Amino acid sequence: MGNPPGAAQPRLHPHDLDRIRRAAAFVAANDTGTVLADLLPGLAPAERDAVAAHSRFTHAAVLVFPHSLGDLHALLLAEGLEAGPIAPSTVVRARLARRYGRSADSLEVGILRAPVTAADGSPCEIEIFALAVPPGSGLDTLAAGERAHDHEAHLALEVTTPDPVVLAGLRATLLDRGRTTADGGGHNAHEDTTVLYFRTGAESGHRRLELNTSGHHAGVLAAHGSTGDRPADRLLHLMTGAWATQAVAVAAELRLADHLDTAPRPTTERLAELTGTHPDRLRRLLRYLTELGVFAPDGTGSHRPTEPGRLLRTDADRSLHPLALLYGGPFYRSFGALGYAVRTGRDAFEHTYGAHHFAHFAADSQLADLFDRSMAASTQMFDPIAELVDFGAARVVVDVAGGNGALISGVLAAHPHLEGVLLERPHVVEAARETLTKAGCADRCRLVAGDFTEEVPAGGDVYLLSRVLHDWDDRQCLAILRRLAEAVPEHAELLVVERLLPAEEDAGPSLAVPWDVHMLCNVGGRERTAEHYGRLFAEAGFELTGVAELPLDGALLAARRTR
Ligand SMILES: C[S@@+](CC[C@H](N)C(=O)[O-])C[C@H]1O[C@@H](n2cnc3c(N)ncnc32)[C@H](O)[C@@H]1O
Numbered sequence: 001m002g003n004p005p006g007a008a009q010p011r012l013h014p015h016d017l018d019r020i021r022r023a024a025a026f027v028a029a030n031d032t033g034t035v036l037a038d039l040l041p042g043l044a045p046a047e048r049d050a051v052a053a054h055s056r057f058t059h060a061a062v063l064v065f066p067h068s069l070g071d072l073h074a075l076l077l078a079e080g081l082e083a084g085p086i087a088p089s090t091v092v093r094a095r096l097a098r099r100y101g102r103s104a105d106s107l108e109v110g111i112l113r114a115p116v117t118a119a120d121g122s123p124c125e126i127e128i129f130a131l132a133v134p135p136g137s138g139l140d141t142l143a144a145g146e147r148a149h150d151h152e153a154h155l156a157l158e159v160t161t162p163d164p165v166v167l168a169g170l171r172a173t174l175l176d177r178g179r180t181t182a183d184g185g186g187h188n189a190h191e192d193t194t195v196l197y198f199r200t201g202a203e204s205g206h207r208r209l210e211l212n213t214s215g216h217h218a219g220v221l222a223a224h225g226s227t228g229d230r231p232a233d234r235l236l237h238l239m240t241g242a243w244a245t246q247a248v249a250v251a252a253e254l255r256l257a258d259h260l261d262t263a264p265r266p267t268t269e270r271l272a273e274l275t276g277t278h279p280d281r282l283r284r285l286l287r288y289l290t291e292l293g294v295f296a297p298d299g300t301g302s303h304r305p306t307e308p309g310r311l312l313r314t315d316a317d318r319s320l321h322p323l324a325l326l327y328g329g330p331f332y333r334s335f336g337a338l339g340y341a342v343r344t345g346r347d348a349f350e351h352t353y354g355a356h357h358f359a360h361f362a363a364d365s366q367l368a369d370l371f372d373r374s375m376a377a378s379t380q381m382f383d384p385i386a387e388l389v390d391f392g393a394a395r396v397v398v399d400v401a402g403g404n405g406a407l408i409s410g411v412l413a414a415h416p417h418l419e420g421v422l423l424e425r426p427h428v429v430e431a432a433r434e435t436l437t438k439a440g441c442a443d444r445c446r447l448v449a450g451d452f453t454e455e456v457p458a459g460g461d462v463y464l465l466s467r468v469l470h471d472w473d474d475r476q477c478l479a480i481l482r483r484l485a486e487a488v489p490e491h492a493e494l495l496v497v498e499r500l501l502p503a504e505e506d507a508g509p510s511l512a513v514p515w516d517v518h519m520l521c522n523v524g525g526r527e528r529t530a531e532h533y534g535r536l537f538a539e540a541g542f543e544l545t546g547v548a549e550l551p552l553d554g555a556l557l558a559a560r561r562t563r
Helices: 014-029 032-039 045-054 069-078 090-100 140-149 164-177 218-223 231-239 241-253 256-260 268-275 279-291 321-328 330-335 338-344 348-353 357-362 365-377 406-414 426-438 474-487 512-522 530-540
Strands: 055-064 109-117 123-131 154-159 181-188 193-199 208-214 295-297 303-305 396-400 419-424 445-449 462-466 493-499 542-550 554-561
Touching (some): 014 055, 014 109, 014 123, 032 045, 032 055, 032 154, 045 164, 055 208, 069 123, 090 109, 090 123, 090 140, 123 140, 140 542, 154 164, 164 193, 164 208, 164 218, 181 218, 193 218, 231 241, 241 256, 241 279, 241 321, 241 330, 256 303, 268 279, 279 295, 279 303, 321 330, 321 365, 330 348, 330 512, 338 512, 348 357, 357 365, 365 426, 396 406, 406 419, 406 426, 406 445, 426 445, 462 474, 474 542, 493 530, 493 542, 530 542, 530 554
Parallel strands (some): 154 208, 396 419, 462 493
Antiparallel strands (some): 055 154, 109 123, 181 193, 193 208, 295 303, 493 554, 542 554
16 A cells, blocks of 8 residues: 555654564563463473573664654654664674665664563663665665564663683573574673574574673683684584594484484484394484584483474475585585686586586486485575565466476465466476476466577566576576577566675675685685676576576576666
8 A cells, every 4th residue: 555645755664663563562461481481382490590690671673664763763753752862783784785685875774772571570672773764765675674684673681790611501401401502692892792593492582592691701702603713623523524424324224313303213323223233332422413513412411403403304395404414414525626617717516526516416216316306405495485575466477497396386376367387497397397296386377398598488478597597607597598589478577586695795704705606616606796797697687687586595586678
């Protein structure tokens, strides 16, 4: 629903106002006890009491998008919130810049806090991060993506006893007993506080927890994986990364997560019998996997899978089991020739196996099946697309190299008025048929066995090109995009799914960076920045019109024909 003609645009999106109101209402209706129960439902009451004895709920944080930061105090006052002074937020600015492939200088982010009394009468706050999104700034897609994902939203606990032993104990309790995972942290020199972030499995929508305390606690930060305080340890950890790859792959081969996520849980001796392994060596492997955070001691002498470890179950939703076998198997061998790939500019995979990765996998049905199942592990990246894109006016959606059909079946299932076309190489089409049938959309999707370098089906209203361009070098990408430009009608939209390299090298960690090396080693392709894709689109006759963030560091790039 739009504004009446001539009406002024609201200076804060209704969703942002609503999110501020909900954050303030949440603070007012909760206290340390209820927050711990909400975020850490796995803690036993005695454990929860112990955490509450050393920490207290201090704020709920939310990121909003006013037209200008100057508007914010007045807007908050209208909501009954008397905010303190606004200060620049460099941390959130850097995170947004990295997530959306923009330069940090192009974003203005502030932070301010407003007092709210918690349910138990204790003083609390809402913490508001604000990115200025002036009309016409082109930042609306970014704002929409953040509103959809709420990456920066969190609830915070302040450690009331600023002692490294207490902090380490709380951290261990949250990770091990509270079933959270570490999500970075750091020392804020300006305020002299140490901050640790955790991802929780809470079903309430509150997924991110901050633990903060005064002082610089370098040891706890190092354990939380956020500093390199001990350089030799850090380097040794890096040098033995291959051991971790193999340990996880062997855990997958032996289906340890399946065996250890049952009741009653087998003892290690029994597990050795079930898996046909040597008990002492299996125990030592489990200890290493425990240090890696895949399993945790269960208090009875056996182990249970952690939240990441549970993703190795063969029946987990979007199981990473096939990917563990792929990275510890065929790609492990080819990664051994990374030096060859870097020295020669040729593919390590082809050097190792005598054929390009696609041809090699296509010739072996078991490998082809493993690859298709591995791609399915990361289809979480597609989840927001059916909602994020306006398919209202479209009739036909064409998925070019649509793989096992996960993306197009999600779109067709969410939009019953759409017809689909999926183009794939002949040996993949059957896997796509299976996915579409399971999703109940097979009758609305035409499967085309073909080659996108020769012909792309014409006449679609939306074209999807997911995780294809990163498989190819710029010359090959241009050939694919030019074929597309011949088929895509002028009114149609091209939607490209890829991981984006951050525009700046020091923008912080991104999955696109290691995957770029995977691409150069195994496929001959590359990950690219948004600007790089924009240049390729322009050369092929498309114009980049928007970028939205997707899960797993993915991005949705929208483009239209220019000629
Ligand atoms: C990395 S997968 C991506 C699959 C799917 N779009 C997704 O995101 O899950 C790349 C796909 O490109 C397909 N492909 C490679 N060369 C092709 C060609 N010449 N014509 C059509 N499809 C091709 C492969 O079969 C593979 O399924």
